[in-house]
Amino acid sequence: MIGLDTNVLARYYVQDEADAEAVKQHDAAKRLIESGKPLMVCKTVLLELEWVMRGYYHFSPAEISRVMRHLMSLSHVVIEDKRKVEQAIAQCEAGLAFADVLHFVSYHACESMATFDDKKFAKRAKRLGLVPRIIIPE
Numbered sequence: 167m168i169g170l171d172t173n174v175l176a177r178y179y180v181q182d183e184a185d186a187e188a189v190k191q192h193d194a195a196k197r198l199i200e201s202g203k204p205l206m207v208c209k210t211v212l213l214e215l216e217w218v219m220r221g222y223y224h225f226s227p228a229e230i231s232r233v234m235r236h237l238m239s240l241s242h243v244v245i246e247d248k249r250k251v252e253q254a255i256a257q258c259e260a261g262l263a264f265a266d267v268l269h270f271v272s273y274h275a276c277e278s279m280a281t282f283d284d285k286k287f288a289k290r291a292k293r294l295g296l297v298p299r300i301i302i303p304e
Contacts, residue, residue: 169208177191250272
């Protein structure tokens with residue numbers, strides 16, 4: 167099994183035609199990912215991939231969701247904690263930030279999650295009735 171780094175996935179999903187090296191890397195990433203060889207992607211790589219697509223390449227939330235769902239659909243690719251990642255993607259589609267919900271779903275065994283992000287994530291998570299409950303430390 168081959169573990170994939172963020173830059174390999176970014177080159178696969180982002181086609182930067184203006185840079186010859188990027189085109190070469192895209193082709194190499196495509197050959198590897200479409201080879202059918204057993205591959206693995208860890209949650210930290212998914213977190214970084216979302217940040218790169220959103221922050222650097224300005225992908226929309228819908229585009230990021232499509233990329234994540236495509237990657238999840240590849241039968242030869244093992245995704246670390248796949249069920250939790252799927253939950254995170256679903257919550258992103260409900261309007262929450264990927265990083266916030268990826269952290270949140272990883273705390274499924276906890277009674278609560280502490281955050282100071284009470285303006286966006288905490289209020290939305292409470293409104294959606296997500297478990298574990300969100301607390302704001304005082």
